[in-house]
Amino acid sequence: MIHYSKQLILACFTCCSLLLCRAQAIIPGAEIMEMVQLAESYRSAKNLSFNVAIKYTDSLDTGAVIEEMTAAYKLHSGNYYTYIDSTEIVQGGRYSLRVNHTDSVIAIGNRQTYPDVMNIPVTDTLYWKTFILGRTATQINDSTRNLKITFKPGALYSSYEVRYNFRRYRMEQVKVYMPADLPGTDPDLFPSGKALITFTFSGYDTSALDAGWFSEDRYILYQDGQFQPKAPYTGYFIETNITQ
Incomplete structure (x- = not known):
């Protein structure tokens, strides 16, 4: 199971193989464009380094960690x-x-x-057209926003959430929820019926690379x-x- 969970986490990184409204509310229906803008901020970033802590748990029992690892990123002009x-x-x-x-x-x-930062194919219009079920944007405070996308059966994820600073377009946390009956998984590990991978971003640095x-x-x-x-x-x- 541990080997599989590592493969699943790495697969999330491969999925991507990542509105100019920084101080305004997102116009309903424009959530996907906001995600593209977020992905673009990482693609065009210069001398940007950061770390991502990754945890694989049940969607409800998040204290019982099945697998965890850390990723280190360095980005510069594509x-x-x-x-x-x-x-x-x-x-x-x-x-x-x-x-x-x-x-x-x-x-x-x-x-x-x-770069494979957002763990979702943000620019794949066919993916969105085929699988998207719903989308919401929630303002947390004067600089932080949460976007949530829900998907139809057949998609890798059942839902996807990203919390980010919309003034700097930097992600703070991403949560991806997946059905527990994916091939190779043990449903008994996921009483809620869903697996959760949480990506927590930290250590943003713009020193020259x-x-x-x-x-x-x-x-x-x-x-x-x-x-x-x-x-x-x-x-x-x-x-x-x-x-x-």
């Missing part, structure tokens, strides 16, 4: 670096890499428009028409998922 559970996710100027040190695999894919964080050349080289792993990753299996 490039990003993430470290989570022995996996490095790196996007530079050419590719998006997923370096799994547990399985010794380097997966190479196309660059992504948004070294460009080396976003360099694909630290991991791979292209030689004789093929990608090869570079030392110290010699022996890692290369998985190429680049599409034209």
Whole structure:
């Protein structure tokens, strides 16, 4: 179960493979545009670092933690670096890499428009059209807002909540609720019938970042028409998922 929960948490990060109304209430129906604006603030961020604490629990018994881990993010002008559970996710100027040190695999894919920060495909209009059931925006105080999206059966999540500072467009917490009967899960662990993954953001820092964080050349080289792993990753299996 522990191995599966880690896979599920990492899958949330892959989903994304992230209204100019900073001091105003959101116009009803514009909640998705607000989420796109939030994702855009991370995509365009320069020299932004932060941490995310992740907990996997039952939706009601949040004190009984089934799995937990921490992710570290570094973002700069569309490039990003993430470290989570022995996996490095790196996007530079050419590719998006997923370096799994547990399985010794380097997966190479196309660059992504948004970093995997929001854990939901915010710009996938077909996803929203197919699965969205409802949406609400709640003003918590003069700088904090909560957006909640509920989904139809068939979506990975049953609901998604994000609490964020709407003056700076920085997330504070994300909660994703999922049906407990997903393949590979033990329903007995989730008396409420729903699993909950909570992402808590902290340590926002805008100190200058070294460009080396976003360099694909630290991991791979292209030689004789093929990608090869570079030392110290010699022996890692290369998985190429680049599409034209």
